[in-house]
Amino acid sequence: MTFKHKQLSNGLTLIGEMHPAAQTVAMGFFVRTGSRDETPEVSGVSHFLEHMMFKGTDDLNWQQVNEAFDGIGAKFNAFTGEENTVYYAAVLSEFLPDVARLWSKLMRPSLRDDDFNIEKNVIQQEIAMYKDMPQFEVLDQARALHFGSHPCGNSVLGTEASIAAMTADQMRRYFSRRYAPNNLVAAACGNFEFDQLCDQVESLCSHWKPEESGRQLSSFDGTQSRKALRKENLARHHICMISPCVSMQDPRRFAASLLSMIIGDDSGSRYYWSLVDCAIAETASMQAETMDGVGAMYSYLCCEPDNAEKVTSIVANIFDQIAKDGVSENEVQTAKNKILSAMAIKSEQPMGRIFGLGFNWIYAKQYRTLADDIASVRAVTAEDINRLIAEYKPGHFTCLEMGPKV
Amino acid sequence: MRRKQKTMAKQQERQDSYQLGNGLMILGEPMPDVESASFYFLLPAGSAYLPDGCCGAGEVITDWMLRGAGSRNSRQLIETLDGLGIHHNTSVSAEHLSLSASLEADNVPAAMELCADILTAPMLTDDQFEPSKQLALHELAALDDDPQQKVRMLVSEQYYPSPYNRPTEGKPAELENLTTQRCRQIIRDQFDWSKCIFSIAGKYDFQTICDILEKRFSALAGTKVKTPLPGSRGQHYFHEPNDGAQVHIGLMTTVPTVRDVRYYDIMAAVSILSGSMSSRLFTEVREKRGLCYAVGARYKSLKDFAAISGYAGTTPEQAQETLDVMIDQFRQLRKGISDDEMHRAKIGLKSSLIMQCESSATRAAGIAADHAHLGRVRTMQEIRDAIEAVSVSSVLAFLNDNLFEDFTVATIGPKPIQH
Numbered sequence: 001m002t003f004k005h006k007q008l009s010n011g012l013t014l015i016g017e018m019h020p021a022a023q024t025v026a027m028g029f030f031v032r033t034g035s036r037d038e039t040p041e042v043s044g045v046s047h048f049l050e051h052m053m054f055k056g057t058d059d060l061n062w063q064q065v066n067e068a069f070d071g072i073g074a075k076f077n078a079f080t081g082e083e084n085t086v087y088y089a090a091v092l093s094e095f096l097p098d099v100a101r102l103w104s105k106l107m108r109p110s111l112r113d114d115d116f117n118i119e120k121n122v123i124q125q126e127i128a129m130y131k132d133m134p135q136f137e138v139l140d141q142a143r144a145l146h147f148g149s150h151p152c153g154n155s156v157l158g159t160e161a162s163i164a165a166m167t168a169d170q171m172r173r174y175f176s177r178r179y180a181p182n183n184l185v186a187a188a189c190g191n192f193e194f195d196q197l198c199d200q201v202e203s204l205c206s207h208w209k210p211e212e213s214g215r216q217l218s219s220f221d222g223t224q225s226r227k228a229l230r231k232e233n234l235a236r237h238h239i240c241m242i243s244p245c246v247s248m249q250d251p252r253r254f255a256a257s258l259l260s261m262i263i264g265d266d267s268g269s270r271y272y273w274s275l276v277d278c279a280i281a282e283t284a285s286m287q288a289e290t291m292d293g294v295g296a297m298y299s300y301l302c303c304e305p306d307n308a309e310k311v312t313s314i315v316a317n318i319f320d321q322i323a324k325d326g327v328s329e330n331e332v333q334t335a336k337n338k339i340l341s342a343m344a345i346k347s348e349q350p351m352g353r354i355f356g357l358g359f360n361w362i363y364a365k366q367y368r369t370l371a372d373d374i375a376s377v378r379a380v381t382a383e384d385i386n387r388l389i390a391e392y393k394p395g396h397f398t399c400l401e402m403g404p405k406v
Numbered sequence: 407m408r409r410k411q412k413t414m415a416k417q418q419e420r421q422d423s424y425q426l427g428n429g430l431m432i433l434g435e436p437m438p439d440v441e442s443a444s445f446y447f448l449l450p451a452g453s454a455y456l457p458d459g460c461c462g463a464g465e466v467i468t469d470w471m472l473r474g475a476g477s478r479n480s481r482q483l484i485e486t487l488d489g490l491g492i493h494h495n496t497s498v499s500a501e502h503l504s505l506s507a508s509l510e511a512d513n514v515p516a517a518m519e520l521c522a523d524i525l526t527a528p529m530l531t532d533d534q535f536e537p538s539k540q541l542a543l544h545e546l547a548a549l550d551d552d553p554q555q556k557v558r559m560l561v562s563e564q565y566y567p568s569p570y571n572r573p574t575e576g577k578p579a580e581l582e583n584l585t586t587q588r589c590r591q592i593i594r595d596q597f598d599w600s601k602c603i604f605s606i607a608g609k610y611d612f613q614t615i616c617d618i619l620e621k622r623f624s625a626l627a628g629t630k631v632k633t634p635l636p637g638s639r640g641q642h643y644f645h646e647p648n649d650g651a652q653v654h655i656g657l658m659t660t661v662p663t664v665r666d667v668r669y670y671d672i673m674a675a676v677s678i679l680s681g682s683m684s685s686r687l688f689t690e691v692r693e694k695r696g697l698c699y700a701v702g703a704r705y706k707s708l709k710d711f712a713a714i715s716g717y718a719g720t721t722p723e724q725a726q727e728t729l730d731v732m733i734d735q736f737r738q739l740r741k742g743i744s745d746d747e748m749h750r751a752k753i754g755l756k757s758s759l760i761m762q763c764e765s766s767a768t769r770a771a772g773i774a775a776d777h778a779h780l781g782r783v784r785t786m787q788e789i790r791d792a793i794e795a796v797s798v799s800s801v802l803a804f805l806n807d808n809l810f811e812d813f814t815v816a817t818i819g820p821k822p823i824q825h
Contacts, residue, residue: 021439023760054683062693066684070750073757076683092757121696129699129719131651134551233649235550268488277473277480279540282548302548334488341491341510344442348608349764 003367004194008202011182011210015361016194017353025096025190026354027197028088029103030362032185033178035158036082036151036292037215042166044158045174047080048123052171053087054078055115057105062115065106072098075351082152083215083292084362090351093191100188100197104204107179116168123163130157134231134238134402135283139300142240142400145227150220152294180211187358190350217293219247222398229402236282237308237403238301241315243394245288245295248363254376255384256288256295261335262327262385263318263394264299268334270318275301281311292363297394305405312399319395326386339377343370419786422612426624429600432616433773433783435607437766443608444508444766445518447525448774451503451596453572454634460584460592462576464498465542466535467589468505472496473534476523480534483520492517498574500566501708502778508767511609515618522622530593535586543582546575553654553818554700554719556646561656561816564640566711571640600628605774608766636710643815645822653725653819655718659736659810661705663712664779670755670792671804676705676714677751678743678801679735684750686735691718697728709779726823733813740805748798755793759786 005015034046055062069076069089076089076099087106091099130136140155147153158166186201188194221244246252264271264286271284281303289296303311346352347370360368422434456463473480487494490513495506505525507517549556563571604619661672680687680703691701703716714736720728762768763786776783815825 019439022764024764063684063689066682066689066693067746067750070682070684070754071746073750073753073755075757075761090761092760118693118696122692122699125652125697125720126699128651128721129554132553132654132719236544236548238551265488267494268484272484273481276541277537279537279544282541282544302551304544304547334485337489337491338493339491341442341493341508341513344440344510345444345493345508345767348437348440348442348766349761351761 001369003369005367006198008181008206010206010208011180012205012208013185013361014198014201015185015187015357015367016192016197017189017357018192018194019190019350022191022350023093024090024350025093025188025192026088026090026350027096027099027103027188028086028354028358029107030185030187030358031085031179032083032183032215032362033085034081034083035154035156037178038154041162042170042174043155043162044123045166045171046085047156047158048119048163048166049171049175050078050080050085051119051122052111052116053106053109055112055119056110057108058110060105065102068102069099074099080156082154082156084359086355086358088354096188096192096197097200100200101204104201107184107205108208111168111172111175113168116171120163124160127157127160127163134234135300135302138238138240138400138402139298141229142242142398145225145400146222146242146296146398147220148223150218150294151216152220152291177211177213180213181205181208182210183213185358185361187354187361189354189357215292219294220244222296224396224398226399228406229400230404230406231402232404234402234404236302237305237401237405239308239311239399239401241299241397241399243297243397244392245297246290246388246392247293247295248290248359249293250290250295251376252384252388253288253290255380255388256290256297257339258332258335258377258380259327259385259388260286260288260297261338262331263322265335265338270322274314274318275311280307280314305403308401308403308405316395322389323393323395326389327382329382332380332382332385336377336380340374343373421783421785424616426620428624428626429628430602430604430619430623431777432619433603433605433777434610434612434615435769435773436610437608437763437769440608440766441511442508442766443511443514443606443610444506444770445514445604445606446504446506446770446774447521448502448504448603448605448778449597450501450601450631451598452499452501453574454500454569455596455631456569456572456592459580460588461572461580462542462546462574463584463589463592464503464574465545465576466538466581466584467593468496468498468503469538469541470530470535470589471524471528473538474529474531476527478523479529483524487520490516492520500570500572500574506767506770514610515614518615518618519622522618526622526626530586530590532586535589539581539584542576543578546578546581549575553648553650554717557654557656557816557818558715558717560644560646560818561658561715561814564644564816565658565713565814567636567639569634570636570708570711595629596631598629598631599623599626603774603777605770605777607769607773643825645816646818647820648818649820650818651721652719653722653817653823655720655725655729656816657716657729657732658713658814659812661712661714661808663710664707668804670796671801672705673755674748674751674796674801675739675805676703677754678747679703679714679739680716681751681754686739687716687732690735691728691731695727695731697724697731701732707779722820725817725819729815729823729825736810740802740809743798743801745798748801752793752796756790759789
């Protein structure tokens with residue numbers, strides 16, 4: 001396994017991790033833009049734009065785009081988050097030149113008015129779909145509550161009103177600022193020749209013009225506010241709790257992942273033994289989300305409406321206990337074994353490696369091998385995690401609840 | 407007792423197999439250059455095999471079995487599994503109950519010993535039963551907040567003949583009635599070790615695998631469990647009222663099973679219909695008409711019953727049109743398929759196949775499913791050749807025998823639609 005990278009004169013960066021034994025390659029573009037880079041009047045534009053990127057270029061319509069991907073058997077998709085929009089595909093190695101050409105072309109889309117108007121319906125449908133998924137909605141609303149005026153609270157989907165009011169011109173302006181080459185990383189992982197890929201991408205993308213596309217960074221401790229929403233049509237009580245955490249640039253992010261696993265992994269964690277094992281809640285999980293200059297620990301719990309109070313008081317106890325006594329060496333070792341084996345399983349396929357590869361570069365301009373990550377996980381001590389607990393206080397959280405009996 | 411190690415032309419196509427004296431089948435496929443492995447235990451003890459009135463017992467039993475096994479109590483067992491970094495999972499389908507694990511290759515023998523404890527020596531203590539039952543009830547109730555998932559359950563319940571239509575998640579009243587005695591009896595009667603399949607893919611030593619399974623399972627006998635006979639089917643259309651934002655539509659229509667000689671023609675037809683973004687459903691329902699965000703169809707096969715199962719979620723005003731366009735697209739298929747569509751379907755199927763072989767968990771599941779449904783494991787070369795042999799005329803011939811005349815439909819949403 002080897003790594004190479006190159007920056008073109010317009011700022012576009014190419015990174016590649018070569019695995020000669022693989023049969024496939026995963027390749028895509030990472031764009032450093034998401035809902036936190038939006039103003040309220042274009043709320044949801046990053047995600048809407050991600051859909052529009054598949055509608056084609058001046059010489060390809062949407063049908064030809066879909067057929068071109070499918071004609072090489074590509075497994076492809078894209079996703080938009082608070083701070084990144086990622087386009088990716090996995091193909092058999094022989095098709096890398098085709099998929100690299102296609103993605104490079106699509107990164108300069110036409111954004112036609114008629115495609116924009118049809119796709120608006122699809123976005124409204126997607127918003128409606130998530131309204132029927134309380135496990136998603138509770139998280140979205142809790143994030144807005146926790147981050148308050150900080151841009152990380154912006155909704156990825158936007159609202160029915162913001163999407164309805166959006167114009168194609170607004171989207172084009174957002175595109176030209178945020179999809180500048182200096183805000184993009186092209187990444188590939190698997191069985192391929194890096195220099196050939198560079199030559200090809202360079203010939204297709206070197207004429208793109210750089211732009212000022214920075215981002216306002218500020219850390220934020222959260223509002224620690226509480227809100228409860230009564231929703232008659234729900235069957236269960238859904239709870240999301242958010243507390244501050246380290247950022248993606250902070251080397252303590254490995255300790256934060258281990259802490260979230262000790263508290264809220266779906267097996268053998270503190271939540272598991274206090275809530276799920278005894279059937280007080282059917283779901284109780286925690287995740288550390290480390291972001292650009294900021295971070296958050298998310299807990300999601302789902303239970304019978306009559307158990308809601310019991311669940312919140314048990315969670316409060318778990319946080320009190322952990323603040324008082326910290327985590328044990330034994331818990332840390334178990335969490336490490338779980339993370340290390342998850343890493344080994346994930347790295348079986350190029351598609352499992354590409355996101356880690358791309359995000360390490362986007363956030364820290366850093367290449368980390370699987371071995372580097374393994375070493376960082378192994379090096380964390382219980383003391384490191386306990387210091388993190390003392391500093392970030394997971395028990396001081398923002399809480400949003402929704403259910404039929406609130 | 408038979409031992410087999412078949413080596414194909416290429417190193418990665420080696421297939422290992424070994425059958426214990428009691429009938430338990432061991433299958434393996436090594437993967438080059440990985441440090442992990444995944445294995446499956448598959449028992450013909452799915453929901454269709456349960457006695458009447460015990461719907462959901464599989465969910466309760468699989469949870470209960472993990473609450474202490476061998477010499478370890480519940481906490482010790484979970485801590486040992488977690489300590490070895492074992493990502494374990496249990497699942498119940500109409501036909502099977504399975505226990506699977508993915509982990510770093512070095513820990514495979516220890517993980518197999520633990521799984522053997524769970525399957526053959528679970529403690530099944532009285533005090534751990536109630537939480538298992540309560541969790542199953544809670545998870546069933548939670549499906550009401552996940553209509554996308556629930557509509558799939560509802561349409562299966564109407565489509566398959568009884569008892570293959572039983573929801574694996576259970577039914578509230580039947581779950582409530584389950585007792586410790588009843589569930590212990592089900593384990594004794596239904597766990598037929600002579601029909602158990604063990605599969606492994608990734609990095610492993612086959613001799614070590616066989617030795618462990620021989621030691622732990624060879625003395626276990628079969629039972630007299632018979633494959634259940636199919637009974638009647640449910641309603642043509644079922645609607646569940648729900649005051650949500652969308653109407654969730656689930657549909658199923660009959661096609662031949664995986665054992666049929668036309669299996670790859672069916673797979674190509676499903677791929678043309680819904681394999682990817684240039685396929686018919688995505689193009690006609692979402693891209694051209696903007697009717698919904700999520701729309702798709704996939705092939706689902708039990709040993710003796712198969713279907714193409716479709717889903718779409720849309721607003722109440724557009725639900726009728728969405729269903730009508732979907733069904734029309736199934737029927738339009740036989741009117742013609744272009745060479746380009748056929749090319750895309752074939753390359754898509756081949757590419758999925760190779761990608762599946764790069765994941766130990768997917769491959770281990772595939773090996774076990776092949777053996778359960780076909781009585782043998784298809785080699786990659788065999789599948790590649792079969793995909794290659796599919797043509798526009800072979801798919802059209804299949805479609806002219808299979809007219810998609812009848813669809814079972816279920817909806818969840820504010821109001822029913824016409825079907």
